[in-house]
Amino acid sequence: MSQLHQIELPHPRGVCRLTVGIEALEAEREPLARWVDGRRLFLITTERVADLWGAELEPFLAAALDHRVLTVPEGEEAKSLEVAGDLWRRLLAEGGKRDSRLVTLGGGSVGDLGGFVAGCFLRGIEYVQLPTTLLAQVDASIGGKTGVDLPAGKNSVGLFHHPWRVVADTRWLGTLPAAELRSGLFEVIKMAFLLDPPLLDRVEQRLSRLLAGDAEAWVPVVAGAVAAKVGVVTRDPEEADERRLLNFGHTLAHALEGALGYRDLRHGEAVGWGMRLALRLSVTRGLPEDDAVRLERLIDAIGLPDLPESLRTQSEDLIRWMGRDKKAREDGIAWVLAAALGKGQITTAVPREEVRRELEVLLAS
């Protein structure tokens, strides 16, 4: 077994331990078995993920008093009030109680949905996340953000509810489509650029092994990204300030996703496009051109798909979506920009006209 990384995330209600490594679930078998001992356990996953990795959970499920597998749709479709409502009704019908346990196995959508369902069922039950996608391992599973989407806004309904544990096995990344790995990598380099430049080196140096889904190669990259995010979240548990640095690239990303109805573009890909816009706005405010070029080259090397043709002329529409984002304050759209490599800055002082101009250049590129 390769090295196991354990990272602790203290939060207002306790500590969440995150374990990253090959066969990480097996390594955590004992504490997990104690956690479910004598209790009812609900596993939220998708049919596809259950087929791929469900068998690895058997010893864990068997340690509970009783368990039920509840499957939900793949991807963003799972993150609706309707799906959450169905799950709450099923938990109640299947005898769910305050001391029941919930586990999510899947990508960010399953984790966001499952965390929200756990957080609001009988005013909150404990849960564990087993993130199977890169995006979920390095980002979505960390920091207790949970929620579902409304038609008019992503993650508009949710709460902070930290999992008891997060266990991430990098072997799980091996079955991901290449586009999923690329998408998750945009989130990794987003964190590396503002928070951990050495992680950026690590990604640049082993990019081909990473894109090939090499589990060993991924361990230090996932662990590094987890540690970077944990560092930020620990210092700012409820996104008052520093945590907003994690939203580098997200102002445009959320607008793109909203305008597309969360279709046709993966979240990480939207972040890739969002970083390209944020880099342009950052250079105007003093980010050295070389640093911007370095990140742009890495984005290109990973491979950013084109935007749908329909968006090319939609700059005004996208700016309206930005104003509706929950990061928006009464005083305007908040931009997370790079002051320098390894240093973020947040500002609402970007003229709308400048945004429109840079966005149009980007959309035309």
Next chain:
Amino acid sequence: MSQLHQIELPHPRGVCRLTVGIEALEAEREPLARWVDGRRLFLITTERVADLWGAELEPFLAAALDHRVLTVPEGEEAKSLEVAGDLWRRLLAEGGKRDSRLVTLGGGSVGDLGGFVAGCFLRGIEYVQLPTTLLAQVDASIGGKTGVDLPAGKNSVGLFHHPWRVVADTRWLGTLPAAELRSGLFEVIKMAFLLDPPLLDRVEQRLSRLLAGDAEAWVPVVAGAVAAKVGVVTRDPEEADERRLLNFGHTLAHALEGALGYRDLRHGEAVGWGMRLALRLSVTRGLPEDDAVRLERLIDAIGLPDLPESLRTQSEDLIRWMGRDKKAREDGIAWVLAAALGKGQITTAVPREEVRRELEVLLAS
């Protein structure tokens, strides 16, 4: 102006100040105006309550950048995922942001619903409760419990989300139907019996003025009940243990409400019936008969309406409802009983057969 009572409730995320008195809202005008200054304000209420007391809020609403009044159905009907979903969509459509404010004006249902909507909108916005019913003033508005019902269980979906302030004007009680006052009084004596025997004296001594809706008479009773509940909640913010004492009478009450589909019986009335059952189980376990008789007499003096005929033969059905209650643990139904006047005890060791026997005696009475 009569005496104003201010009680502070510290909780994991700050302090909630509760103000009780005649014209309490006017007394809190300045901090409330600062709280909404420059922000969007959403008022959740019912049409009836808005007609009765909405005008008193005018100066407060006018202090915000902008405000919207969102009306919801009366009573338990408001507490559904569907109503919550509609409100979230409206908040988003009306430009609600993370720093927007929400205020609830109404009874316990409006407060529970509004608190849940505030707690999950963009992962939580601040809110204030203005409870207009007795039940809401002495119980529902205190302690941060929020939520909605599922068809199969009351308050099955919700979270802890403390209001920033609670402001309770006892004049608001003057327009309540007599049955509402009686219902709320059952919650008051529930707290007095286990937590504050002098409050029980106070209620006994001024019962006729209270039932007549005398605002002055109510001030020390509401303030006493608020202080009793705040004391418990402060020592046990998330219902790990002592706070469960507040559920005296609630095991049967929730079962009655569930079996009746939350119709035909007010919550406090259900608690009145629940206390009668809990008293019988308590006497068997050592509560002096005199104390039980004293509380039973007060329940009679307030006036407990008969149970619907349909429930008379439903003891088994009611016991099944008890097992589904969220207070139930894997090890059985948790009973909150009285060990003595002013002293509660919690036990799961009540044989099902004994519950059925006592319940049948009660249903036949």
